[in-house]
Amino acid sequence: MTPIDRPEPASGLARTPEPPYWAVIFSTRRNHQPGDQFDATDQRMMALAAQQPGYLGVETAFRDIGITVSYWADEASIAAWKRNADHAFAQYEGRTRWYDAYELRVARVERAHSFVREP
Amino acid sequence: MTPIDRPEPASGLARTPEPPYWAVIFSTRRNHQPGDQFDATDQRMMALAAQQPGYLGVETAFRDIGITVSYWADEASIAAWKRNADHAFAQYEGRTRWYDAYELRVARVERAHSFVREP
Numbered sequence: 338m339t340p341i342d343r344p345e346p347a348s349g350l351a352r353t354p355e356p357p358y359w360a361v362i363f364s365t366r367r368n369h370q371p372g373d374q375f376d377a378t379d380q381r382m383m384a385l386a387a388q389q390p391g392y393l394g395v396e397t398a399f400r401d402i403g404i405t406v407s408y409w410a411d412e413a414s415i416a417a418w419k420r421n422a423d424h425a426f427a428q429y430e431g432r433t434r435w436y437d438a439y440e441l442r443v444a445r446v447e448r449a450h451s452f453v454r455e456p
Numbered sequence: 457m458t459p460i461d462r463p464e465p466a467s468g469l470a471r472t473p474e475p476p477y478w479a480v481i482f483s484t485r486r487n488h489q490p491g492d493q494f495d496a497t498d499q500r501m502m503a504l505a506a507q508q509p510g511y512l513g514v515e516t517a518f519r520d521i522g523i524t525v526s527y528w529a530d531e532a533s534i535a536a537w538k539r540n541a542d543h544a545f546a547q548y549e550g551r552t553r554w555y556d557a558y559e560l561r562v563a564r565v566e567r568a569h570s571f572v573r574e575p
Contacts, residue, residue, distance in 0.1 A: 348485045349521040350559050360481060360563050362525055364515045366467045368573065396483045396559075398517035402468035406481055406523060438572045440469050440515075444479050444563035453557045454487065 351394025353408050356449050358393055361415055362442040365403040367435060375435050382427050389418045408446070415443060470513025472527050475568050477512055480534055481561040484522040487554060494554050501546050508537045527565070534562060 367375070386392055386407060391414025397405040409415045418424060431439070486494070505511055505526060510533025516524040528534045537543060550558070 348557055350483050350485060350557055353559070353561075356561075360479075360561065362479060362481065362565075364469050364525070366469060396521060396523055398519045398521055398523040400517045400519065402515060402517055404515055404517040404523045404525065406483070406525075432571060432573075436571065436573070438467055438469055439570070440472070441569045441571075442472075442475075442479065442565045443567040444565040446481075446561045446563040448562040450560045451558070452551060452555065452560075454551075454555070 349396065351396050351406075351408055353393050353446075353449065356446045358446050359409040359412060359415055360444045360446050361407045361409065362444060363403075363405045363407070363439065364442075365405075365431075365435075365439040366401075366437045367403060368437040370434060373434050374430075378427050378430065382424060385421070385423060386418060389421070390414055391417075412443070468515065470515050470525075470527055472512050472565070472568065475565045477565050478528040478531060478534060479563045479565050480526045480528065481563060482522075482524045482526070482558065483561075484524075484550075484554075484558040485556045486522060487556045489553060492553050493549075497546050497549065501543060504540070504542060505537060508540070509533055510536070531562070 369375075383395060383397075386395065391410035393408035393410060395405065395407045397403070409418070419428075488494075502514060502516075505514065510529035512527035512529060514524065514526045516522070528537070538547075
């Protein structure tokens with residue numbers, strides 16, 4: 338797989354522009370099955386999302402639940418990514434194998450504030 | 457500390473009402489220091505937030521970064537929670553001790569979709 342030049346800094350926090358922009362908050366409870374290809378597909382989807390028009394960045398964390406927030410320039414970009422064929426298949430796999438439950442929320446970011454500690 | 461009756465189901469996913477409502481997406485990179493009281497304060501703030509007017513739920517996960525998304529009925533509820541004195545002190549501690557960097561985004565949830573696997 339060709340390495341993708343990801344816009345995220347090494348910190349794992351997404352560098353997003355001034356609002357307004359859009360966020361897709363995807364919160365999941367996994368159903369772990371051996372050989373379910375989750376990790377490989379997840380990485381492939383993250384790389385593929387980063388190539389889509391309107392993609393602004395992603396942040397992801399897992400503990401008891403997984404939370405992945407992807408950021409987008411507008412609703413049309415989100416709709417196009419949802420319809421992407423590879424992504425649509427991953428969505429199907431998610432419902433049939435990977436997730437016991439999830440919540441997907443589409444939100445318009447109205448305000449944002451960054452903090453970086455002074456060295 | 458008195459146990460708080462949290463509205464989240466055991467799954468860790470927040471049960472939120474039909475949109476619109478609001479989300480505060482708080483993405484953090486920790487600066488771990490021994491004895492920094494982070495965990496105790498974090499738990500206390502989660503319990504305190506759950507008691508505020510307009511609170512709808514919270515989802516949280518940590519790996520390389522932390523992501524905590526809290527859900528609120530309206531912007532006024534978010535503003536009131538921000539001004540809460542205990543919370544304001546925790547915010548100060550966050551900037552002086554706990555976080556190397558964070559992004560805080562306030563977003564209006566426009567659409568949401570739930571999935572729960574059939575038994």
